[in-house]
Amino acid sequence: MTLFPATGTPQRQTGVGTDFWTVLARIGQMVGGDRVSLPVEETTHVPITPLGPNTGRYRSRAVRAVVRPRTADDVRGIVELFADSGIAASLHAYGTGANWGLGSREPARDGAVVLDLSGLDRIRDIDVAQGWAVLEPGVTQARLATLLEGTGRMLNLTASSAHTSVVGNALDRGVGLRHQRVDDLMGLEVALPDGTSVRVGWWPEPDRPTPVYAHGLGPSLVQLFVQSNLGVVTAATVRLLPRPEALRVVRLNFTADRTEAATAAVRRWVAQGLTSGVVKIYNEAAARAYGSPPGRCLVHVCVDGTPEAVEALTGVVTAEATRSGLFTEVSDTDATDPDTPHHDIAVQVERAYAGDPDPTDALFETKTGHPAGTLDKEGGILLFLPLVPFTGPALARVGELLEQVLAETGIRCGATLNALNADVVDCVVTMRFAREDEHATANAHRALDRLYTLFTAEGFIPYRLDVEHTGAGRLTAGTGERALAQRLKDLLDPQQVIALGRYA
Numbered sequence: 001m002t003l004f005p006a007t008g009t010p011q012r013q014t015g016v017g018t019d020f021w022t023v024l025a026r027i028g029q030m031v032g033g034d035r036v037s038l039p040v041e042e043t044t045h046v047p048i049t050p051l052g053p054n055t056g057r058y059r060s061r062a063v064r065a066v067v068r069p070r071t072a073d074d075v076r077g078i079v080e081l082f083a084d085s086g087i088a089a090s091l092h093a094y095g096t097g098a099n100w101g102l103g104s105r106e107p108a109r110d111g112a113v114v115l116d117l118s119g120l121d122r123i124r125d126i127d128v129a130q131g132w133a134v135l136e137p138g139v140t141q142a143r144l145a146t147l148l149e150g151t152g153r154m155l156n157l158t159a160s161s162a163h164t165s166v167v168g169n170a171l172d173r174g175v176g177l178r179h180q181r182v183d184d185l186m187g188l189e190v191a192l193p194d195g196t197s198v199r200v201g202w203w204p205e206p207d208r209p210t211p212v213y214a215h216g217l218g219p220s221l222v223q224l225f226v227q228s229n230l231g232v233v234t235a236a237t238v239r240l241l242p243r244p245e246a247l248r249v250v251r252l253n254f255t256a257d258r259t260e261a262a263t264a265a266v267r268r269w270v271a272q273g274l275t276s277g278v279v280k281i282y283n284e285a286a287a288r289a290y291g292s293p294p295g296r297c298l299v300h301v302c303v304d305g306t307p308e309a310v311e312a313l314t315g316v317v318t319a320e321a322t323r324s325g326l327f328t329e330v331s332d333t334d335a336t337d338p339d340t341p342h343h344d345i346a347v348q349v350e351r352a353y354a355g356d357p358d359p360t361d362a363l364f365e366t367k368t369g370h371p372a373g374t375l376d377k378e379g380g381i382l383l384f385l386p387l388v389p390f391t392g393p394a395l396a397r398v399g400e401l402l403e404q405v406l407a408e409t410g411i412r413c414g415a416t417l418n419a420l421n422a423d424v425v426d427c428v429v430t431m432r433f434a435r436e437d438e439h440a441t442a443n444a445h446r447a448l449d450r451l452y453t454l455f456t457a458e459g460f461i462p463y464r465l466d467v468e469h470t471g472a473g474r475l476t477a478g479t480g481e482r483a484l485a486q487r488l489k490d491l492l493d494p495q496q497v498i499a500l501g502r503y504a
Contacts, residue, residue: 019087024065030077035068035119051097051114054104055379057441058467062110064089070119072136072189072197072234078115079232080195083497089113090499093232095137095168098161100368101383101430103467103502104376112499118165120234125204128153131240132186132204132212137167137233142357144238153240154355156184159280161364161372162357167236171226172464175418175426177302177353178241178277186214187237188225193497200225203237212239227464227503230492241355244276244304248314249350251342252299252321253292253329256284259399260392262326263417266299267390269320271422274313276304277353279419283399286414286430289367290349291342296328302353369432380435382444384451386460388417388425394460398427401454411447426463465502 028036039050039062050066069075075093082089092107093115099105107114121138128151133144142162145155156176158169170181187201200221201214214222225231254262269275280300282290287298303313314332321330334346348363358364361372370379388394395417402413414430429451433444445468452462452469465472485504489496 019085020064020089023081023085023087023089026081027067027078031067031069031074035070037066037068039063039065051105053376054106055100055376055381055435056103056383056466057380057435057445058103058106061107061112061467063107064111064113066114066116068116068119072120072191075115075117075120075232075234076191076195076197079191079193079497082113083193083195083493083495086495091115091232091497092499092501093117093137095165096140096163098164098372099168099172100160100375100379101381101466102385102464106467107499108467108470108501109499115232117232117234123147124235126240127204127209128240130204130209130212131242132202132237133240134204134235134237135167136235137165139166140164141166141169142359145355145357146359148240148355152243154243155238156181156241157352157355157357159352159364161361162359163361163372166238167233170236170238171233173227174464175278175420175428180420180426182223182226184239184241185222185226185236186212186239188222188233189235190225190231190233192231193493193495197234198231201237212237224488227501229498229501229504230489231498243355246307246310247276247302247304247350247354248310248332249335249346249353250299250301250303250314250317250321250332251329251334251346252301252327252331253287253296254299254327255295256297256399258326259297260396261324262297262299263390263395264392265320265324265326266301266419267392267422269301269317270390270419274303274317275301275419277302281395281417281419281425283402283413283415283417285412286416289363291345299327300349304353378435380433380441380444382431382433382448383464383466384413384429384431384448384455384462385464386427386429386451386455386462388427388460390419390421390423390425395425397458398460401451401458402429404454405447405450408450409443409447411444413447413451427460467502470502 050063090112092112094105096118097105117137120136122136124134126133131153140163141157148154156178158174158176170185174181187203189199191197202212282298290298292298303310318330318332321327334340334342335350348358365371406412411431416428418426420426431444431447433440
């Protein structure tokens with residue numbers, strides 16, 4: 001329901017306090033009445049779910065209002081209004097809302113006022129020579145990557161939809177194909193509850209081109225606002241990576257019984273600098289989307305650099321893989337040979353590593369079964385995201401735990417192992433289910449609960465949380481750290497204006 005109809009006459013929602021109504025009316029004057037909505041149906045005034053369905057089928061939270069600001073000044077003004085009002089309402093912000101499998105647009109708790117920041121979609125500034133871009137939360141990776149086509153710079157793409165938020169994903173520590181996206185955050189612009197807008201980290205200075213370096217002098221504050229509820233990020237300076245002169249992705253298949261030895265061999269290549277970007281290892285369930293035969297796991301090893309270096313390193317990797325006898329298939333020609341059965345997928349994979357997304361989302365739809373625009377309405381997907389040591393025994397144990405979950409719940413989990421470096425793997429566990437089947441939905445959520453229990457008992461702690469498992473954040477923070485975080489929250493946000501989220 002729109003707060004102000006075309007006639008300009010306010011429509012009050014039963015049960016909303018006067019102070020709250022006054023604040024919303026002032027926000028409507030600021031951003032436009034058609035950009036403030038209340039969670040009731042326009043004609044019957046029956047409560048509805050204003051954020052729509054989510055692909056994980058998590059419980060829809062009770063939302064007090066949805067506001068769609070258009071500028072950073074709008075956001076700053078909204079935050080200040082709520083802080084000054086003293087009413088019991090907190091703000092939950094999202095970029096494009098495509099946090100699929102973890103809750104999509106849903107806040108962690110009931111009673112929030114939602115800030116939909118998709119309207120903040122400007123690329124404010126960009127410098128290809130120095131390698132940076134200033135982005136607002138509504139900018140998608142397809143839009144920025146398209147702008148960079150034909151240049152010597154590229155964006156660190158994720159393997160998700162081309163239409164996801166660059167800033168939002170980085171703030172939640174999403175993993176790109178080159179490294180974790182949080183490492184690309186050089187500076188942040190944040191609306192604080194006291195009505196000020198601050199910039200932390202590195203920002204471009206028109207009169208002097210300082211080196212792009214996030215940490216500066218003294219305490220580095222960029223990470224203070226990552227996975228945090230201390231302010232609302234309205235823009236970020238994002239690092240643009242040098243585009244490699246040449247690139248190739250080697251495809252390897254192996255059987256699950258050789259997981260320990262095969263992953264140990266891959267780790268050695270990573271540790272010795274033979275690979276580029278994030279090496280990706282897929283279990284049998286996840287490998288099918290990439291054309292691997294039944295019963296086979298899959299590895300994508302990216303090699304890039306000068307043409308001569310790529311040729312040499314590819315030769316080393318393929319020779320070692322063949323000589324080891326661990327892999328059933330070894331190929332470095334899938335993307336160049338149109339007669340190979342994996343050709344189309346291989347081309348898409350190599351383009352993504354090279355910073356060129358597929359705007360049609362063909363591979364994304366193959367993996368999820370639905371277009372990005374209908375995934376929340378039609379898809380059934382849950383995600384579990386733990387960090388695992390990059391050792392053969394640890395990765396073999398991941399497979400055992402997933403088999404245990406299958407035996408207990410009937411849910412077969414896909415797993416993608418992203419090698420962040422030679423020591424740590426980001427494990428993306430995916431559960432797909434038929435959302436119209438209540439039994440299948442309940443089973444998938446039971447499987448998710450078991451994953452949290454089993455993996456954390458092994459010391460495999462999640463680095464991103466969904467909206468139903470916010471308590472898991474206590475697993476990684478000691479008592480002193482939690483107390484310090486609360487002191488910072490009380491200092492910066494004494495009125496508790498910014499909503500408690502999945503990590504606080």
